[in-house]
Amino acid sequence: MQARDIRTAFQSARAGGLRAKEAAESIDLSEGAAIAAHAGTHEAPLHATPLRGDWLSLLQSLEPCGPLMALTRNETVVHEKTGVYQKLSASGHVGLALGEDIDLRLFFAQWHAGFAVSEASKSQPGMGTPSLQFFDRHGVAVHKIYVREPTDLHAWRAVIEQHTDTTSARAFVERAAPSAAVLPPSPDVNAFGNAWSAMTDTHQFFGLLKQFGLERQHSFRLVEGRFTHRVPTTALRDLLTEAAFDGTPIMVFVGSPGCIQIHTGPVRRIEPMEIHGKAWLNVLDAGFNLHLREDRIAHAWVVEKPTADGVVTSVEAFDDRGEPMAMFFGARKPGQSELPAWRRIVAHLRQMRVEAPA
Numbered sequence: 575m576q577a578r579d580i581r582t583a584f585q586s587a588r589a590g591g592l593r594a595k596e597a598a599e600s601i602d603l604s605e606g607a608a609i610a611a612h613a614g615t616h617e618a619p620l621h622a623t624p625l626r627g628d629w630l631s632l633l634q635s636l637e638p639c640g641p642l643m644a645l646t647r648n649e650t651v652v653h654e655k656t657g658v659y660q661k662l663s664a665s666g667h668v669g670l671a672l673g674e675d676i677d678l679r680l681f682f683a684q685w686h687a688g689f690a691v692s693e694a695s696k697s698q699p700g701m702g703t704p705s706l707q708f709f710d711r712h713g714v715a716v717h718k719i720y721v722r723e724p725t726d727l728h729a730w731r732a733v734i735e736q737h738t739d740t741t742s743a744r745a746f747v748e749r750a751a752p753s754a755a756v757l758p759p760s761p762d763v764n765a766f767g768n769a770w771s772a773m774t775d776t777h778q779f780f781g782l783l784k785q786f787g788l789e790r791q792h793s794f795r796l797v798e799g800r801f802t803h804r805v806p807t808t809a810l811r812d813l814l815t816e817a818a819f820d821g822t823p824i825m826v827f828v829g830s831p832g833c834i835q836i837h838t839g840p841v842r843r844i845e846p847m848e849i850h851g852k853a854w855l856n857v858l859d860a861g862f863n864l865h866l867r868e869d870r871i872a873h874a875w876v877v878e879k880p881t882a883d884g885v886v887t888s889v890e891a892f893d894d895r896g897e898p899m900a901m902f903f904g905a906r907k908p909g910q911s912e913l914p915a916w917r918r919i920v921a922h923l924r925q926m927r928v929e930a931p932a
Contacts, residue, residue, distance in 0.1 A: 575601075580611035581618040588620075588693075595715070604713025609689050610744045619695065625688035625706070626739040629680075630669055632688070632706075634662045635736060636719070638729040643720040644676050646828055646835035650870045650893045651900050653828035653835045654863040656722055675861060677836040678717075684832030686711040687744040690734040704730065708832070712749040716832030761786055763796050770801055774882045791892060794875050801878045806928045807871040810891055811855055813902060813919055814844045822915040823905035826857075826864060829898065837862045838905050870894055876924055884911045887920050 575583075580603065587597035598608035612622040625632065636642060636659040643656045657675020664670070669680035688708040704727075706719040721730060766786050773779065783793055794802040817824050818841050826837040843858045846868065853869035872894040878885050886906070891899040904916025 575603075577611040577614075578616070580608060581616060581620075584608050584611070584620070585618055598713075604709075604746055604749075605715055606687060606709030606713025606744070607746045608713075609691060609707060609709070610687065610713075610746070612691075613689070613740075613744075620691065620693040622689040622691050622707075623734060624739050624742075624744055625690060625734075625737045627685070627688070628737070629682050629685050629688065629708070630662060630664045632733065632737045633659055633669075633671065633680075635733045638726060639733065640726050640729070641722050641724045642676075643722050644678065644835060645718040645720065646678075646830050646833045647715065648828065648830055648899065649895075649897065650867040651828045652863075652865040653826065653837065653900075654865075655835060655837055656861045659719075677838065679834040679836075680717075681832045684710045684716055686746070689744075690738070706734075709746070710831045711747055713746040714749070714831055716830045717835075761788065761796060766793070767797050767800060770797055771880060773880050776879050776881055776886050779879060789896075790898065791873065791875075791896060794877065803876040803924050804928045805874045805876055805889070805923045806926050807868075807874050807891075809874045809889065809923045809926060810866065810871065810900075810902070811844075811846060811868065812926070813889055813923060814841055814855070814857065816919050816922065818842050818844050820915055820919075822913065822919060824916065825903040825905055827901040827903070828864075837864070864900075866891075866900060867893075871899065872896075876920055883909060886912060887917065889920065889923065 583601040587600045595605045598605040609622050612620045645654050660673030662671050667683040671678035692704045704721045708717045823840050841857045845856045847854045855866045855868040857864035870893045871891050873892040875890050877888045889902040904913045
């Protein structure tokens with residue numbers, strides 16, 4: 575399909591009410607490929623300016639822009655956080671943003687292309703809502719950044735001018751169909767359980783999975799009843815509702831292929847909604863929005879990891895394909911124990927028994 579044809583088909587899908595990702599998928603393209611077709615001079619409502627791949631420098635240059643909205647999503651959850659991009663750093667291909675509100679873990683090896691995007695609409699006939707959008711090599715969005723009302727637009731335009739790159743086209747490769755996870759034929763359950771019990775930091779868990787060749791949920795099943803506990807798929811709604819009622823500050827982690835975005839603090843306005851046959855569990859707070867497909871939750875777990883600061887407990891949800899959706903923790907910093915209020919919430923969830931699948 576030629577770029578002009580892509581633009582025409584994409585515009586038609588958008589006019590029908592589809593979001594950008596859904597519009598791209600409706601014409602058998604990745605979102606990144608559809609956006610890339612809007613580079614250059616044309617008359618379509620959406621315009622995309624390719625950006626240079628010095629991603630850390632670009633993100634570091636955003637601080638003078640003031641408040642921006644950071645958006646990270648996967649197939650079933652959208653995490654939106656408004657704040658200033660501050661304290662950006664990287665070691666190799668792994669970066670951090672440790673601002674007061676914008677808290678990110680960045681995996682730049684997955685960042686393939688970026689665009690400054692604006693899209694006019696009937697309600698916004700001019701520039702539209704400007705954004706920066708970043709994609710992996712398959713055209714899957716890894717992170718997006720949107721202008722908000724207090725944003726300094728002069729600084730925003732300066733960032734785009736500084737990082738514009740029109741010298742090369744952005745090509746994407748089709749994502750292969752996912753293959754079934756290859757699990758060890760007979761994992762040593764005792765050895766794995768002993769290694770789990772010897773953890774002193776939650777980050778050691780990733781090395782543990784690699785050492786034993788385990789997929790995340792498979793590891794949960796191996797230590798079920800000792801360190802992990804199945805809870806109903808309604809547990810996330812109960813968790814958020816109770817945290818909002820009690821004012822318990824929590825941490826909410828949502829990841830894309832190239833970014834993990836974190837909210838730390840209270841949640842207040844919890845609103846489940848059904849839209850076009852899809853059940854959404856929403857947090858609609860000033861500065862933080864979460865949109866989670868509650869009808870796509872297939873499994874939910876309470877997970878306990880020993881650390882030097884005591885047990886750290888998470889609640890983790892997985893979709894019907896076994897993919898992680900979101901993780902929830904009680905708000906804490908290294909060197910601190912878990913909040914008693916968070917432990918009370920988790921204790922209530924653990925009382926909600928669920929039958930293990932046959």
